[in-house]
Amino acid sequence: MEHELVIVLDFGGQYNQLIARRVRECGVYCEILPYKTKLSELAAKEPKGIILTGGPNSVYDETSPTYSKELFSLGVPVLGICYGCQLMAHLLGGTVSHAETREYGKTDLTLLNSPLFTGIEKNTSCWMSHTDYIEKIPEGFSVCAKTNGCPVAAMENRDRKLYGVQFHPEVLHTPRGTKMFKNFLMEVCHLSGDWTMSGYAKEAIASLREKIGGKKVLCALSGGVDSSVAAVLIHKAVGKQLTCIFVDHGLLRKNEGDEVEEIFRRQYDINLIRVNAQDRFLNKLAGVTEPEMKRKIIGEEFIRVFEDEAKKIGSVDFLVQGTIYPDVVESGAGDAAVIKSHHNVGALPDVVDFKEIIEPLRSLFKDEVRKLGLELGIPDHLVWRQPFPGPGLAVRIIGDITKEKVSILQDADLIFREEIAKAGLDRDIHQYFAVLTNMRSVGVMGDGRTYDYTLALRGVTTQDFMTADWARIPYDVLEKVSSRIINEVKSINRIVYDITSKPPATIEWE
Numbered sequence: 001m002e003h004e005l006v007i008v009l010d011f012g013g014q015y016n017q018l019i020a021r022r023v024r025e026c027g028v029y030c031e032i033l034p035y036k037t038k039l040s041e042l043a044a045k046e047p048k049g050i051i052l053t054g055g056p057n058s059v060y061d062e063t064s065p066t067y068s069k070e071l072f073s074l075g076v077p078v079l080g081i082c083y084g085c086q087l088m089a090h091l092l093g094g095t096v097s098h099a100e101t102r103e104y105g106k107t108d109l110t111l112l113n114s115p116l117f118t119g120i121e122k123n124t125s126c127w128m129s130h131t132d133y134i135e136k137i138p139e140g141f142s143v144c145a146k147t148n149g150c151p152v153a154a155m156e157n158r159d160r161k162l163y164g165v166q167f168h169p170e171v172l173h174t175p176r177g178t179k180m181f182k183n184f185l186m187e188v189c190h191l192s193g194d195w196t197m198s199g200y201a202k203e204a205i206a207s208l209r210e211k212i213g214g215k216k217v218l219c220a221l222s223g224g225v226d227s228s229v230a231a232v233l234i235h236k237a238v239g240k241q242l243t244c245i246f247v248d249h250g251l252l253r254k255n256e257g258d259e260v261e262e263i264f265r266r267q268y269d270i271n272l273i274r275v276n277a278q279d280r281f282l283n284k285l286a287g288v289t290e291p292e293m294k295r296k297i298i299g300e301e302f303i304r305v306f307e308d309e310a311k312k313i314g315s316v317d318f319l320v321q322g323t324i325y326p327d328v329v330e331s332g333a334g335d336a337a338v339i340k341s342h343h344n345v346g347a348l349p350d351v352v353d354f355k356e357i358i359e360p361l362r363s364l365f366k367d368e369v370r371k372l373g374l375e376l377g378i379p380d381h382l383v384w385r386q387p388f389p390g391p392g393l394a395v396r397i398i399g400d401i402t403k404e405k406v407s408i409l410q411d412a413d414l415i416f417r418e419e420i421a422k423a424g425l426d427r428d429i430h431q432y433f434a435v436l437t438n439m440r441s442v443g444v445m446g447d448g449r450t451y452d453y454t455l456a457l458r459g460v461t462t463q464d465f466m467t468a469d470w471a472r473i474p475y476d477v478l479e480k481v482s483s484r485i486i487n488e489v490k491s492i493n494r495i496v497y498d499i500t501s502k503p504p505a506t507i508e509w510e
């Protein structure tokens with residue numbers, strides 16, 4: 001069956017897959033195309049709507065990504081988001097300039113009358129992430145939303161069906177964002193919403209079975225949600241041809257190695273090998289302080305361990321990883337900026353022994369993976385585990401990594417997790433952990449002077465881990481955590497709580 005198509009033109013924004021996903025949620029099929037796609041090629045697909053994404057550049061720089069102005073004369077409705085909105089203004093004769101005050105994070109928004117905002121209250125809020133702003137709108141346009149710092153938070157040319165928003169309706173921190181997409185798709189583009197994601201698991205299993213055939217596969221299993229879902233998918237496709245490899249790199253949380261092994265062996269009849277590679281990783285990391293360097297070393301070492309295990313098993317063609325979309329985009333996919341090289345994407349070595357790396361979850365978001373996991377019958381407690389990054393505590397120890405620091409952080413982190421669980425907050429706070437900063441400060445304990453580490457606590461709420469807000473953990477819980485850590489863990493004399501959202505910060509500190 002032919003579906004109504006919306007095209008998302010990619011200008012290198014961090015949230016482009018989120019746009020695609022919001023469109024998907026409205027039941028509309030969509031494809032993401034690079035901005036370098038020719039207009040004729042784009043028009044030939046007969047899209048019913050076009051969305052221009054955000055991006056890291058400034059439209060007034062000559063070398064920045066741009067597009068043919070004719071796009072706006074196709075008669076197809078266009079929605080520009082952030083950079084996309086600025087580009088629309090720039091190409092149609094408006095002025096975009098560098099702003100004195102930047103807007104990042106949650107911002108109050110006042111809406112005026114527009115089909116884009118049908119059914120949405122006049123005073124709402126939105127998520128901003130920009131330094132440029134539209135100083136003058138193009139002729140024929142009118143302003144349809146404002147914030148304190150931004151005179152043109154949205155603009156429209158109703159007759160030509162051209163719309164632009166400076167904020168990001170695709171992130172959930174714009175509470176009415178999904179409704180705005182719905183309005184654009186249904187009220188402006190007049191789409192019916194005839195597409196559903198049904199049968200994803202069935203289709204994925206069938207295509208994996210076909211691809212793998214009778215060959216052997218290794219799956220990199222961390223015990224986390226993504227790799228567990230990937231492993232179960234592959235297991236359903238090819239059964240005993242699969243061996244899972246769990247690497248204990250010495251940078252796991254306290255007791256995690258044993259727990260993962262125990263849970264997985266009890267739960268599944270899947271071949272599992274645990275590799276104890278603690279010394280191997282710590283030796284390679286000794287003295288390294290630069291975050292990207294740490295990530296690259298870990299990414300490479302993971303692969304070398306998998307290759308060594310593959311040699312023991314003999315003729316393994318495929319390596320499966322539980323890579324999901326945010327891992328890909330933040331590692332700098334397409335024209336997106338590199339924020340951090342995720343160990344399983346941007347930090348992979350160039351030469352790898354496997355014929356192919358299979359990543360069945362590469363286009364999905366965390367909560368979509370969880371939904372898929374539940375559909376595959378993976379138990380609740382596994383599906384709802386908080387994520388833990390592959391490089392583990394290496395990116396939570398600022399500066400160089402030593403065995404002693406790992407052990408300090410493991411102890412502090414365990415206390416934090418225990419208290420969050422005791423307070424019944426472990427589902428409400430989507431990720432929470434401790435960071436051992438590289439900073440020491442003066443304290444007084446037992447009437448004596450101390451000069452010890454500052455520990456930072458981080459807790460965030462988020463749906464997709466692409467944007468996040470800091471969790472409002474009750475003071476009495478923080479108090480309990482702080483006093484327990486100071487009393488029970490040596491070498492820490494000060495504790496701070498991280499109150500930055502993402503953006504501008506990221507969730508992990510490195």
Ligand SMILES: Nc1ncnc2c1ncn2[C@@H]1O[C@H](COP(=O)(O)OP(=O)(O)OP(=O)(O)O)[C@@H](O)[C@H]1O
Pocket residue numbers: 219220221222223224225226227228245246247248249320321322323324327344385386387388389390391
């Ligand atoms: N200790 C490990 N041993 C083997 N593979 C690992 C390990 N840590 C990470 N990986 C691989 O890297 C991938 C990405 O890690 P990531 O932490 O994003 O996912 P996950 O651990 O499966 O899920 P979660 O996000 O819930 O922690 C994993 O899916 C897995 O394939």
Ligand SMILES: O=c1[nH]c(=O)c2[nH+]cn([C@@H]3O[C@H](COP(=O)(O)O)[C@@H](O)[C@H]3O)c2[nH]1
Pocket residue numbers: 295327330340341342343344387388389390391431465502505506507508509510
């Ligand atoms: O498997 C992973 N390998 C990595 O290299 C990595 N870096 C960050 N993360 C996790 O990704 C989410 C977003 O984190 P950031 O805001 O720090 O980028 C958070 O959930 C992080 O824990 C990683 N996961």
Ligand SMILES: NC(=O)CC[C@H](N)C(=O)O
Pocket residue numbers: 013053054055056057058081082083084129130131132133
């Ligand atoms: N998020 C964006 O698309 C940013 C657009 C542009 N780089 C700005 O800072 O205004």
Ligand SMILES: [Mg+2]
Pocket residue numbers: 222224225387388389390
């Ligand atoms: Mg993990």
